[in-house]
Amino acid sequence: MHHFHYQDGELYAEDVPVRQIARKIGTPFYLYSTATLKRHYQVFDEAFSGLPHLICYSVKANSNLAVLRLFAKEGSGADIVSGGELYRALKAGLSPKKIVFSGVGKTPREMREALKAGILMFNVESLGELKTLAQVAKKMGKVAPVAVRINPDVDPKTHPYISTGLKKNKFGLDLETALEAYLFAKEHPHLEIVGVDCHIGSQLTEISPFVEALKRIKAFVNRLKEYDIQIKYIDLGGGLGIVYGEESPPPPREYAQALKQELSGLDVTLILEPGRVLVGNAGILVTKVLYFKETPAKKFLIVDAAMNDLLRPAFYQAYHEIIPVLSKERPKITVDVVGPICETGDFFARDRELPMLRPGELLAIMSAGAYGFVMSSNYNSRPRPPEVMVNGKDFYVVRKRENYARLIAGEKIPPFLEK
Ligand SMILES: Cc1ncc(COP(=O)(O)O)c(C=O)c1O
Numbered sequence: 001m002h003h004f005h006y007q008d009g010e011l012y013a014e015d016v017p018v019r020q021i022a023r024k025i026g027t028p029f030y031l032y033s034t035a036t037l038k039r040h041y042q043v044f045d046e047a048f049s050g051l052p053h054l055i056c057y058s059v060k061a062n063s064n065l066a067v068l069r070l071f072a073k074e075g076s077g078a079d080i081v082s083g084g085e086l087y088r089a090l091k092a093g094l095s096p097k098k099i100v101f102s103g104v105g106k107t108p109r110e111m112r113e114a115l116k117a118g119i120l121m122f123n124v125e126s127l128g129e130l131k132t133l134a135q136v137a138k139k140m141g142k143v144a145p146v147a148v149r150i151n152p153d154v155d156p157k158t159h160p161y162i163s164t165g166l167k168k169n170k171f172g173l174d175l176e177t178a179l180e181a182y183l184f185a186k187e188h189p190h191l192e193i194v195g196v197d198c199h200i201g202s203q204l205t206e207i208s209p210f211v212e213a214l215k216r217i218k219a220f221v222n223r224l225k226e227y228d229i230q231i232k233y234i235d236l237g238g239g240l241g242i243v244y245g246e247e248s249p250p251p252p253r254e255y256a257q258a259l260k261q262e263l264s265g266l267d268v269t270l271i272l273e274p275g276r277v278l279v280g281n282a283g284i285l286v287t288k289v290l291y292f293k294e295t296p297a298k299k300f301l302i303v304d305a306a307m308n309d310l311l312r313p314a315f316y317q318a319y320h321e322i323i324p325v326l327s328k329e330r331p332k333i334t335v336d337v338v339g340p341i342c343e344t345g346d347f348f349a350r351d352r353e354l355p356m357l358r359p360g361e362l363l364a365i366m367s368a369g370a371y372g373f374v375m376s377s378n379y380n381s382r383p384r385p386p387e388v389m390v391n392g393k394d395f396y397v398v399r400k401r402e403n404y405a406r407l408i409a410g411e412k413i414p415p416f417l418e419k
């Protein structure tokens with residue numbers, strides 16, 4: 001059963017009517033389903049059974065402490081990209097021994113924090129970064145476990161903003177430079193080579209680019225052997241896509257099967273960094289219709305959520321399904337669903353056919369569990385919405401709604417402007 005579903009004409013999250021939560025805490029709000037999060041993790045993990053593997057949930061997709069704790073309890077590790085994500089991951093109880101640190105711009109401070117915590121692996125993305133890490137480790141009297149992120153030059157066939165494994169992208173190193181990095185690391189007493197890393201993009205809906213990237217990694221691992229460099233981990237990153245609308249991504253089982261086949265005979269542990277596929281369809285954004293507006297050119301539903309709450313439509317022209325919380329029969333209209341922000345890009349849908357809704361009615365913007373709240377901002381001085389987690393018939397506010405005081409916390413009028 002789907003954990004967001006209609007029952008007697010109204011939308012439920014597990015056993016809780018969405019309307020009931022709205023009544024209690026107001027709108028807009030993010031809503032996550034515990035059962036869906038768990039199921040997604042378990043399905044993904046089981047798909048890789050039989051293969052030595054470690055799932056490092058990609059914290060950037062949804063970094064709420066409650067979500068991180070849930071995955072920690074399922075046995076997940078974490079893929080982090082900043083000191084802030086490390087802080088969250090540790091606070092949530094994720095084991096540092098299962099943390100990999102990705103990203104092109106790690107600072108010495110972040111490196112120190114991660115070395116102190118004792119993480120599993122740094123996914124290094126440039127020679128400069130590798131040398132800095134070596135120095136930091138030396139100063140601390142530690143040895144940094146490293147993998148180099150390869151840029152395999154594979155087209156992931158996804159949105160250009162979320163393609164990361166093409167030659168022209170800022171991510172990873174080409175094979176020649178990567179080899180140079182491995183040779184540097186091999187000789188350095190404060191670096192220990194443990195893996196090879198790669199991540200080619202996000203929201204992939206085909207398996208072949210993953211397999212192609214893995215083939216190139218395998219060839220590279222063999223090349224490293226010629227230099228007497230042994231690898232414990234192959235980290236293939238994240239990127240498996242989900243259904244937002246019409247796409248048909250491969251189910252985790254098929255994805256895992258293809259990777260298993262490619263890895264057979266290799267004595268390595270496969271690391272995966274899934275983000276979206278675990279959380280995307282486990283969350284929705286609930287918003288209320290403020291106004292219906294009709295001009296000679298268009299009809300608009302103006303809602304109380306905006307691009308500051310969910311940026312994906314504005315940023316990537318991303319499609320999100322929108323459904324009414326009460327599903328009664330009504331005439332259909334074609335509308336733009338827009339927020340209150342003073343930007344033309346502030347929309348959730350354009351020319352979308354929806355039931356004729358009245359001010360005060362609730363809408364659910366679906367598939368908002370990944371890259372939703374985490375990409376929110378205070379633009380237009382809008383307090384960020386709360387995050388709510390449903391568990392069976394109970395619901396919990398796992399991040400409270402911001403208030404006005406929070407908006408200006410940390411700001412200060414300098415003395416020369418006082419009076
Ligand atoms: C290095 C790395 N790992 C994992 C992910 C998670 O990606 P996704 O949410 O597509 O699974 C990303 C984001 O694309 C990433 O940059």
Ligand SMILES: N[C@@H](CCCC[NH3+])C(=O)O
Nearest residue numbers: 060162202203312370371
């Ligand atoms: N934020 C993007 C994905 C970027 C992935 C970052 N590694 C999205 O909403 O689709």
